Amino acid sequence: MITNSKESSANIVTQSMSVLDQRITQIRQQTFQLSQDNEIVDILLYPEEELSPVILGQQNSSFRRLLSLTAYNLSYIDDAYLSKTGSNSVRSYHNAKSNNDLTAADLASLYERVEDKRVYSWLVSDGDTYFIRRIIDIESNEEYGFICLKMNSSFFLFEGSSDFLSDEYITILNEDGNIMKEGSNSISKDWSAYFTQNDTKRYATYTNSIEYDQEKYVLNLANLENEEWVLIGVTPEANILSRITPIITSILIISIILGLLLTVLSNYMSKSIVANIAVIKDGIKEYEKGNFLNEIKPVNDDELGLLAIQFNNMGHRLDELIHQLNEEQEAMRNLEFQSLKAQINPHFLYNTLGSVRWSSFNKKEYETAAAIESIINLLRITIKNSESLITLKEELAYVTDYLTIQKMRYGEALTYSIRTDPDILGIEIAGFFIQPFIENSILHGFDFSERDGVIGIDCKGIGDHIQVTISDNGIGMSAEKVQELLSFKQNNDKRQGFNGLGIPIIYSRLSKIYKDDFTLDIHSVPNEGTIITIIIPK
Structure with missing residues (x-):
C-alpha cells in the first residue's frame, strides 16, 4: 500500500511537471516567433520620433494584434512589453484582467538581471514571474531590444492534482536554487528552505516517505526537461490512501464478479462460436487473395454470424474504396502538376515588396505604399495559413486588404462595407x-461603364453557426445560370469558374472541414445583383 502511495504521488508530480514543461515550451516558441517577426523588428529599428503618425499608428496596431494573439493562445499571460535596447521607448499590451503597467525604468531593472550570454531568462520580482527574450539579429548578432511577458497565477496551477497533491504542497526552484513558486503549507516551506541551501541537481528524480509533525508524507522531486528547475511535491499519505483503498477494493470485487460471469458465458457460447469460426476463417483467406466481393455465409445468427455479415459489407466497401482511392490518386497527381506549374518563390516576392514599400515611403508616395502594404499582408497570411484554420478577424483583414488594392484600380466606382458581430471575430x-x-463580383458581376459597384459583407452569429452574406449590385444572373453553378452538388461537376478557383473548389474545401454541417446558397436577380449566403458552424 505504501508503494502504491509513492507511485500515485510520483505520478501526480510527473504530470504536473509535464504540464509546466509544456507551458514553458509554448512561451519559448511564441516569443521566438515574435522575435523573428519583421513587424516587431521594424518597431525596434525605427525610433518613434522619426515616424509619421500614420506609420506609428500602424506599428502600434500591428504590435497589439501580434501580442493579443499571443495572449489569446496563452491564457496565463497577463502583460507583454516590447522595449528597444538603450531606449526609454516601451510598447505594452495588457490582458483585460490585468491592472499592472511597468515603466521603462522597471523593465530596465529587470533586464539588468539577465545574464549577457542568455537569449532568454526567467525572473521573479515582487512575487511576480517574468519571461524575457532578447531580440538579436542572427547574422550580425546585433541586439535590437527585448520582449518581456508577465505570467499570472494560473501559470503554476495544475488541474487535476487537487485530490492527491494540492497547490499548497507544491514548490518550484530554479537552477540557482531560487524559489519560483512556493507552497503555502508549513511543511512545504521547511523543505523548500532545505533544498534552497543544497544542490538540487544532485537529487535528480527522487521519491521517499517522510514524517513531519507526527504525520506521514510522500516527498517527490522531479526535474523539468526544458529548464533546470526542480518541482518539489509533499503529499499527505492519508490523502492518497483514502482514495486508493476504495478503488482497489472495488476493482477486486468487480474482477471476481466478472470472472464468474465470463466462465458461465464462455461455456454457453462456445458451441456457436466454433461453428462460425471456420466459415469466417475461410472468408478471410479469400480476402487475403484480394477477393473482397466473396460472400461469407454464417452458420447461425449469433454475434459471430453478425460479424460474418459485417465482413461481407466491409468487403464491398473496401472494393469501392480501392476504386475511389485510385481515382483520387490520379486527381492528386494532376493537382500536383498544376501546383508545380503555378509555383513561385513567395518569400522573394515578400522581401522585394517590402523594399518597394519603404522606397515609396521615402518618396512620400503614401498611397502607393499603403497598396503595397496590403499586397504584403495578402502574401504573408497566404504563406502562413494556406492550409490551416484562421480566425474570422484574420479572414476579414485578408478581404479588406484585397478590396484596398481593388479600390486603387477602380477608385470611387467601387465601394464596399463590412459588418460583423464583435463576439464572433475570434472564432476559427x-x-x-x-x-x-468578391473577386468574381468585381471581374464578372459589375459593368462599371453603366453604374458604380457596391459590395456588402455581413457576418453574424446564429446560434451555433456563423452566417456570412456577400452581396453586390452587379448585373446578376438568371435562375438557370444559378442552377447551373450549383449543379456540382448533385453530379460532382469539376468545371472551373470564378476566376479559376471555382465554386466546386470552395464547396469541396468547406465539405472537408465541416462535413455536412454547412450550406452555400446563391440568390441572384438580373440587373439587380447577387447575394451569396454561407452558413458554417462555430
Missing part, C-alpha cells in the same frame, strides 16, 4: 473562402 473558420466570391 476555414480560411480564404470569402475573397474568391
Whole structure:
C-alpha cells in the first residue's frame, strides 16, 4: 500500500511537471516567433520620433494584434512589453484582467538581471514571474531590444492534482536554487528552505516517505526537461490512501464478479462460436487473395454470424474504396502538376515588396505604399495559413486588404462595407473562402461603364453557426445560370469558374472541414445583383 502511495504521488508530480514543461515550451516558441517577426523588428529599428503618425499608428496596431494573439493562445499571460535596447521607448499590451503597467525604468531593472550570454531568462520580482527574450539579429548578432511577458497565477496551477497533491504542497526552484513558486503549507516551506541551501541537481528524480509533525508524507522531486528547475511535491499519505483503498477494493470485487460471469458465458457460447469460426476463417483467406466481393455465409445468427455479415459489407466497401482511392490518386497527381506549374518563390516576392514599400515611403508616395502594404499582408497570411484554420478577424483583414488594392484600380466606382458581430471575430473558420466570391463580383458581376459597384459583407452569429452574406449590385444572373453553378452538388461537376478557383473548389474545401454541417446558397436577380449566403458552424 505504501508503494502504491509513492507511485500515485510520483505520478501526480510527473504530470504536473509535464504540464509546466509544456507551458514553458509554448512561451519559448511564441516569443521566438515574435522575435523573428519583421513587424516587431521594424518597431525596434525605427525610433518613434522619426515616424509619421500614420506609420506609428500602424506599428502600434500591428504590435497589439501580434501580442493579443499571443495572449489569446496563452491564457496565463497577463502583460507583454516590447522595449528597444538603450531606449526609454516601451510598447505594452495588457490582458483585460490585468491592472499592472511597468515603466521603462522597471523593465530596465529587470533586464539588468539577465545574464549577457542568455537569449532568454526567467525572473521573479515582487512575487511576480517574468519571461524575457532578447531580440538579436542572427547574422550580425546585433541586439535590437527585448520582449518581456508577465505570467499570472494560473501559470503554476495544475488541474487535476487537487485530490492527491494540492497547490499548497507544491514548490518550484530554479537552477540557482531560487524559489519560483512556493507552497503555502508549513511543511512545504521547511523543505523548500532545505533544498534552497543544497544542490538540487544532485537529487535528480527522487521519491521517499517522510514524517513531519507526527504525520506521514510522500516527498517527490522531479526535474523539468526544458529548464533546470526542480518541482518539489509533499503529499499527505492519508490523502492518497483514502482514495486508493476504495478503488482497489472495488476493482477486486468487480474482477471476481466478472470472472464468474465470463466462465458461465464462455461455456454457453462456445458451441456457436466454433461453428462460425471456420466459415469466417475461410472468408478471410479469400480476402487475403484480394477477393473482397466473396460472400461469407454464417452458420447461425449469433454475434459471430453478425460479424460474418459485417465482413461481407466491409468487403464491398473496401472494393469501392480501392476504386475511389485510385481515382483520387490520379486527381492528386494532376493537382500536383498544376501546383508545380503555378509555383513561385513567395518569400522573394515578400522581401522585394517590402523594399518597394519603404522606397515609396521615402518618396512620400503614401498611397502607393499603403497598396503595397496590403499586397504584403495578402502574401504573408497566404504563406502562413494556406492550409490551416484562421480566425474570422484574420479572414476579414485578408478581404479588406484585397478590396484596398481593388479600390486603387477602380477608385470611387467601387465601394464596399463590412459588418460583423464583435463576439464572433475570434472564432476559427476555414480560411480564404470569402475573397474568391468578391473577386468574381468585381471581374464578372459589375459593368462599371453603366453604374458604380457596391459590395456588402455581413457576418453574424446564429446560434451555433456563423452566417456570412456577400452581396453586390452587379448585373446578376438568371435562375438557370444559378442552377447551373450549383449543379456540382448533385453530379460532382469539376468545371472551373470564378476566376479559376471555382465554386466546386470552395464547396469541396468547406465539405472537408465541416462535413455536412454547412450550406452555400446563391440568390441572384438580373440587373439587380447577387447575394451569396454561407452558413458554417462555430
